[in-house]
Amino acid sequence: MVNTSVNLCGITLQNPVIPASGTCGFGAELAEWYDLNLLGAISIKGTTLEPRFGNPTPRIAECPNGMLNSVGLQNPGVETVAAEEIPRLKKHYHQPIIANISGFSIDEYTACCERICNSVDLVELNISCPNVHNGGMAFGTSATEAARVVSAVRKVCSRPLVVKLTPNVTDITVIARACEEAGADGLTLINTLLGMRIDVMRRKPVLANKMGGFSGAAVFPIALRMIYQVHLACRIPIIGCGGVSSARDVIEMMMAGATAVQVGSENLRNPLACKEIIENLPLEMEKLHISDLKEFIGIIQ
Amino acid sequence: MIKHCKNTKKATKYCIFVSVMNKYLLNIISNSCVAKDVFRMELTGEIPALKCGSFVEIAVEGCYLRRPISVCASCEGHLTLVYKIVGEGTRKMSELSYGQKVDLIGGLGNGFSLSPLPAHPLLIGGGIGTAPLLQLATDLRAAGSTPLLLAGFNSASDIFLEKEFTDLCAQVIFTTLDGSRGIQGMVTEVLSSLHFDYFYACGPMPMLKAVSTAIPHPGQLSLEERMGCGFGICMGCSIQTAGGPKRICKEGPVFRKEELLW
Ligand SMILES: Cc1cc2nc3c(=O)[nH]c(=O)nc-3n(C[C@H](O)[C@H](O)[C@H](O)COP(=O)(O)OP(=O)(O)OC[C@H]3O[C@@H](n4cnc5c(N)ncnc54)[C@H](O)[C@@H]3O)c2cc1C
Numbered sequence: 027m028v029n030t031s032v033n034l035c036g037i038t039l040q041n042p043v044i045p046a047s048g049t050c051g052f053g054a055e056l057a058e059w060y061d062l063n064l065l066g067a068i069s070i071k072g073t074t075l076e077p078r079f080g081n082p083t084p085r086i087a088e089c090p091n092g093m094l095n096s097v098g099l100q101n102p103g104v105e106t107v108a109a110e111e112i113p114r115l116k117k118h119y120h121q122p123i124i125a126n127i128s129g130f131s132i133d134e135y136t137a138c139c140e141r142i143c144n145s146v147d148l149v150e151l152n153i154s155c156p157n158v159h160n161g162g163m164a165f166g167t168s169a170t171e172a173a174r175v176v177s178a179v180r181k182v183c184s185r186p187l188v189v190k191l192t193p194n195v196t197d198i199t200v201i202a203r204a205c206e207e208a209g210a211d212g213l214t215l216i217n218t219l220l221g222m223r224i225d226v227m228r229r230k231p232v233l234a235n236k237m238g239g240f241s242g243a244a245v246f247p248i249a250l251r252m253i254y255q256v257h258l259a260c261r262i263p264i265i266g267c268g269g270v271s272s273a274r275d276v277i278e279m280m281m282a283g284a285t286a287v288q289v290g291s292e293n294l295r296n297p298l299a300c301k302e303i304i305e306n307l308p309l310e311m312e313k314l315h316i317s318d319l320k321e322f323i324g325i326i327q
Numbered sequence: 328m329i330k331h332c333k334n335t336k337k338a339t340k341y342c343i344f345v346s347v348m349n350k351y352l353l354n355i356i357s358n359s360c361v362a363k364d365v366f367r368m369e370l371t372g373e374i375p376a377l378k379c380g381s382f383v384e385i386a387v388e389g390c391y392l393r394r395p396i397s398v399c400a401s402c403e404g405h406l407t408l409v410y411k412i413v414g415e416g417t418r419k420m421s422e423l424s425y426g427q428k429v430d431l432i433g434g435l436g437n438g439f440s441l442s443p444l445p446a447h448p449l450l451i452g453g454g455i456g457t458a459p460l461l462q463l464a465t466d467l468r469a470a471g472s473t474p475l476l477l478a479g480f481n482s483a484s485d486i487f488l489e490k491e492f493t494d495l496c497a498q499v500i501f502t503t504l505d506g507s508r509g510i511q512g513m514v515t516e517v518l519s520s521l522h523f524d525y526f527y528a529c530g531p532m533p534m535l536k537a538v539s540t541a542i543p544h545p546g547q548l549s550l551e552e553r554m555g556c557g558f559g560i561c562m563g564c565s566i567q568t569a570g571g572p573k574r575i576c577k578e579g580p581v582f583r584k585e586e587l588l589w
């Protein structure tokens with residue numbers, strides 16, 4: 027018997043696999059495919075204070091081994107999420123829930139966090155969405171702005187606070203350290219990379235919003251490198267994210283320094299992705315002679 | 328012509344639709360060209376009858392995202408897809424042949440609603456959008472209604488499934504932009520001369536908008552959008568409707584005329 031459990035910010039996860047925010051809705055649609063209780067945790071769709079429709083369509087473009095999205099944080103607003111979506115999820119799901127929150131000002135972030143944090147086990151502060159103007163990523167690309175929003179939210183947050191960082195920066199360790207010093211309990215690395223595609227026949231960008239977030243298998247090495255760098259620079263736990271599509275990817279990310287691992291775009295290609303990864307994890311561990319997964323977190327120096 | 332459904336009537340009678348989505352690995356029986364750049368793929372395997380107007384998402388080797396394709400005809404154990412080559416994914420699909428397997432998920436989306444059953448529905452197809460109207464025509468017939476088909480194409484060489492529709496519909500009218508077959512022009516030019524009390528439409532957005540504005544009767548329209556997942560988790564395909572934001576892949580692809588804001 028192998029041990030797949032990990033401890034994330036004081037919370038025990040039965041395994042490190044978490045569907046990433048924006049790629050599992052509020053759980054209901056994935057629950058039509060498998061019993062969500064096999065997951066390590068779930069990170070629900072990015073939530074803002076007010077309801078948002080998001081950007082115009084097309085919002086999806088394909089790339090070699092990946093995709094672009096410019097959804098732009100479509101969600102029904104924190105009130106509905108806290109009052110309806112989370113209770114609905116909890117009816118059938120009894121593992122940890124991570125709320126993913128976004129905002130356009132520090133006040134919005136704190137108000138959103140206050141409304142939702144008591145309903146969930148962990149809060150993921152999204153300061154890295156590339157699809158909304160002067161919100162999201164604007165906070166994630168400056169160390170001082172990142173520190174301001176993290177310390178403000180930290181004061182109102184009753185749960186462990188994990189900050190989700192953008193890879194669209196020159197040195198991610200600078201932002202990561204600023205968040206750690208401002209009181210973050212953990213970090214999620216990475217959100218999407220800003221990308222673009224053009225339909226050469228129509229001579230127009232594929233996405234109505236022109237640019238969008240690049241994700242999927244192609245970004246795995248970039249995510250892995252950033253996790254490795256941040257693991258060496260910070261002491262707080264890291265949730266790895268970006269291009270994960272197999273149990274072996276999960277182990278590789280953990281070796282680079284991730285305590286838990288999120289699976290994003292792969293869920294869109296294969297609704298059973300997380301289930302299959304979780305089922306394969308013990309088999310893969312046996313092949314690699316790993317009996318306790320957490321002992322392998324950050325073994326690469 | 329739909330050989331696999333040996334008894335089409337019997338098969339449709341058993342179309343008590345299993346709305347549970349699932350992942351299937353089906354065998355290709357045939358995959359052949361039926362009109363210019365249009366292919367018809369016959370699949371067999373363990374799959375229930377899928378609802379008319381619903382769709383499947385096909386995994387294509389070398390393409391990151393699955394490709395949404397409508398159910399053209401379906402009964403237990405069989406699925407017919409008709410698709411047009413427009414890019415890399417559909418080109419790769421057209422290169423598959425007998426004996427190869429296709430990984431797909433379905434049945435996705437709400438599909439067409441047959442209740443209340445219209446007596447004389449008009450089915451309006453624009454190009455490849457005519458494909459899903461075949462299962463709809465089959466189901467309408469089985470339920471006791473007599474559909475008419477009005478299908479618009481660019482040219483005679485684009486027309487497909489003519490015999491199948493002729494067998495099912497009281498009347499089949501084609502329009503072509505170049506006049507090489509049927510009435511020259513667009514489907515909207517023929518509408519006023521037809522007698523019907525309800526409509527179902529599938530085709531390009533400008534056509535859907537035009538018919539929806541031109542027709543005084545109620546109806547249903549099947550929409551299209553670039554999709555991330557096809558089963559409701561990514562919010563990639565949302566539209567604003569009279570009833571708030573809806574996902575084309577989940578609450579759609581079929582919407583009632585009055586729901587659409589254009
Ligand atoms: C619900 C639904 C049902 C459909 N049913 C059919 C059908 O029965 N027969 C048929 O021929 N086509 C159908 N289409 C359109 C079909 O999905 C696209 O033609 C196909 O995805 C193009 O893929 P490609 O790789 O050849 O093109 P590319 O342009 O290379 O594809 C690039 C990306 O854009 C997406 N894309 C391109 N065009 C469309 C489009 N028109 N709609 C949605 N996504 C698109 C692709 O899925 C892919 O992700 C349907 C679309 C939807 C949304």
Ligand SMILES: Cc1cc2nc3c(=O)[nH]c(=O)nc-3n(C[C@H](O)[C@H](O)[C@H](O)COP(=O)(O)O)c2cc1C
Binds near residue numbers: 097241242
């Ligand atoms: C369609 C889509 C929607 C997303 N929405 C969110 C979101 O609401 N909040 C967030 O923090 N990240 C969001 N992301 C980013 C993912 O959570 C993840 O960080 C990113 O896709 C990289 O992982 P992947 O390569 O496994 O997809 C979204 C990604 C996709 C593809």
Ligand code: FES
Binds near residue numbers: 565576
């Ligand atoms: S395509 Fe993902 S929600 Fe519709």
